[in-house]
Amino acid sequence: xxxxxxxxxxxxxxAAFIGFEVIRRVSPLLHTPLMSLTNxxxxxxxxxxxxxxxxxxxxxxxxLGTIAIIAATSNIVGGFMITDRMLKMFKASGPRKP
Amino acid sequence: xxxxENILEITYLIATAxxxxxxxxxxxxxxxxxxxxAGEVGMLLAIAGTLLHxxxxxxxWIAIGLVLGTIIxxxxxxVAMTAVPQRxxxxxxxxxxxxxxxxxxxxxxxxxxxxxxMMGVLSLEVILGALTFTGSLMAAGKLQEVLQIGGxxxxxxxxxxxxxxxxxxxxxxxAIAVGIAAMLVLHPDKTFLFPLIIGIPLAFGVMMIIPxxxxxxxxxxxxxxxxxxxxxxxxxxxxGSKLLIVAGALDGASGFILSVxxxxxxxxxxxxxxxxxxxxxxxxxxxxxxxxxxxxxxPEEAAGILAAASKVVIVPGYGMAVAQAQHKVRELxxxxxxxxxxxxxxxxxxxxxMPGHMxxxxxxxDIPYDKLLEMDDINGDFPQTDVALIxxxxxxxxxxxREDQSSPIFGMxxxxxxxxxxxxxxxRSMGAGFAGIENPLYYMDRTLMLxxxxxxxxxxxxxxxxxxxx
Numbered sequence: 001x002x003x004x005x006x007x008x009x010x011x012x013x014x015a016a017f018i019g020f021e022v023i024r025r026v027s028p029l030l031h032t033p034l035m036s037l038t039n040x041x042x043x044x045x046x047x048x049x050x051x052x053x054x055x056x057x058x059x060x061x062x063x064l065g066t067i068a069i070i071a072a073t074s075n076i077v078g079g080f081m082i083t084d085r086m087l088k089m090f091k092a093s094g095p096r097k098p
Numbered sequence: 099x100x101x102x103e104n105i106l107e108i109t110y111l112i113a114t115a116x117x118x119x120x121x122x123x124x125x126x127x128x129x130x131x132x133x134x135x136a137g138e139v140g141m142l143l144a145i146a147g148t149l150l151h152x153x154x155x156x157x158x159w160i161a162i163g164l165v166l167g168t169i170i171x172x173x174x175x176x177v178a179m180t181a182v183p184q185r186x187x188x189x190x191x192x193x194x195x196x197x198x199x200x201x202x203x204x205x206x207x208x209x210x211x212x213x214x215x216m217m218g219v220l221s222l223e224v225i226l227g228a229l230t231f232t233g234s235l236m237a238a239g240k241l242q243e244v245l246q247i248g249g250x251x252x253x254x255x256x257x258x259x260x261x262x263x264x265x266x267x268x269x270x271x272x273a274i275a276v277g278i279a280a281m282l283v284l285h286p287d288k289t290f291l292f293p294l295i296i297g298i299p300l301a302f303g304v305m306m307i308i309p310x311x312x313x314x315x316x317x318x319x320x321x322x323x324x325x326x327x328x329x330x331x332x333x334x335x336x337x338g339s340k341l342l343i344v345a346g347a348l349d350g351a352s353g354f355i356l357s358v359x360x361x362x363x364x365x366x367x368x369x370x371x372x373x374x375x376x377x378x379x380x381x382x383x384x385x386x387x388x389x390x391x392x393x394x395x396x397p398e399e400a401a402g403i404l405a406a407a408s409k410v411v412i413v414p415g416y417g418m419a420v421a422q423a424q425h426k427v428r429e430l431x432x433x434x435x436x437x438x439x440x441x442x443x444x445x446x447x448x449x450x451x452m453p454g455h456m457x458x459x460x461x462x463x464d465i466p467y468d469k470l471l472e473m474d475d476i477n478g479d480f481p482q483t484d485v486a487l488i489x490x491x492x493x494x495x496x497x498x499x500r501e502d503q504s505s506p507i508f509g510m511x512x513x514x515x516x517x518x519x520x521x522x523x524x525x526r527s528m529g530a531g532f533a534g535i536e537n538p539l540y541y542m543d544r545t546l547m548l549x550x551x552x553x554x555x556x557x558x559x560x561x562x563x564x565x566x567x568x
Contacts (some may be wrong), residue, residue: 023355032452038352042193051154055153055155066163069196070166074168081176084134087134
């Protein structure tokens with residue numbers, strides 16, 4: 001599966017525009033969780049690493065791929081966990097203890 | 099096209115949609131947790147789809163990688179909220195490491211027949227990845243300050259380290275790396291050049307962070323965030339993965355927006371952001387020392403004034419995080435609210451060590467998020483505010499930024515605390531702030547200095563408030 005340059009650029013351009021529009025609306029209140037969430041999503045790079053390690057086209061690819069899987073997976077697991085932990089803490093001032 | 103190929107493409111498509119929705123739902127605290135859920139489902143789908151990829155012949159290494167990654171990831175998801183800035187920097191480093199390693203492996207699988215376009219994006223991928231990797235590690239070290247590995251203790255300083263010709267050396271390094279990459283694009287068969295476009299950016303990443311001080315960390319972390327995203331997008335170009343291009347573009351856009359926000363909040367120019375710390379004005383140590391007297395007050399006096407107020411705005415800064423005072427601040431919030439005082443928090447965009455740092459700490463201490471107001475929303479309130487209580491913040495409240503053209507921070511947007519009827523500043527001593535700039539706020543007639551440790555001082559005020567029931 002190979003994309004040509006133009007298709008790739010189109011995808012990148014459109015995604016960047018969507019990213020700007022969507023992320024501009026994120027309240028500064030949540031900028032820290034925003035960063036940890038985008039970080040976790042970015043770790044989707046793990047799919048490239050999985051293919052490298054799984055196809056085993058060379059020893060080097062296997063080793064580098066495996067290390068890359070470790071790095072990315074730690075971001076996925078840690079990133080989603082901490083984002084959810086942070087978001088759980090944000091509570092509105094509803095009925096509170098007097 | 100095989101059926102499995104189609105399934106893979108469809109899982110990627112759904113994952114892409116879920117990623118966008120994930121960020122969309124993050125726009126409000128009410129829907130934000132749904133956003134995490136969408137991201138998780140998208141991620142699981144994409145990984146599951148990839149595991150079905152027909153080219154995969156060996157699952158052993160994948161399994162080892164996933165298990166080890168999870169073992170490392172769980173503690174990283176459980177760090178204390180005060181350690182979130184360094185954790186974030188570490189995760190930028192991990193993301194960049196993944197991208198750099200995949201890029202390296204891809205190069206050696208394809209060399210020497212790498213098409214020019216491919217070589218170009220591959221170079222971009224590994225250069226950005228490598229400099230983000232070491233840069234983020236350095237940033238994490240600076241934020242953690244002391245790193246202990248076994249018996250070995252490494253100390254990092256939050257102070258910037260500068261030397262003459264620093265910008266020249268740094269930009270020179272980057273230029274050499276880009277030059278070598280250009281050579282590789284023209285002659286992809288010169289594979290011996292490839293290690294250089296990893297090694298030089300690795301060194302550059304370290305050099306880039308050396309001159310950066312702690313107060314600049316929010317900008318730098320955002321910038322590294324953006325680089326990590328862009329390198330992942332470049333990897334998407336190399337692998338022909340639309341999903342990866344989208345995820346990288348979203349991450350890059352997010353980091354970019356945050357960097358611009360942070361630079362605006364510090365009154366830095368846009369080029370200044372793009373090039374990180376380069377061209378950052380070094381603050382000359384203020385010539386004349388302030389000798390004017392200041393008024394100080396005891397916890398009892400402070401408690402009395404706060405109890406008599408009807409509107410209080412608390413302005414937290416990095417000092418509050420260092421003193422771990424956020425839970426005491428919550429007690430103060432409770433004590434005052436119970437007395438019918440209207441308490442709000444004024445949060446400067448660059449307060450703390452990363453974007454949104456103060457909000458997370460205060461939310462952790464159970465302060466409702468609708469009491470946490472951004473600078474632009476709270477500034478109009480100060481003239482009607484009885485007491486502005488500043489805890490561990492300095493430069494972001496310095497009126498010189500508004501009035502004194504000769505001040506190094508002139509033009510930086512600040513919280514207008516000086517417009518409140520009474521200003522109280524909890525501070526260890528009269529020492530200048532991080533940037534070494536005098537703060538005229540402390541010498542105003544309406545200002546009371548509360549000298550002491552933030553946690554202890556707020557604790558004493560709370561005791562006074564709860565003990566002194568009338």
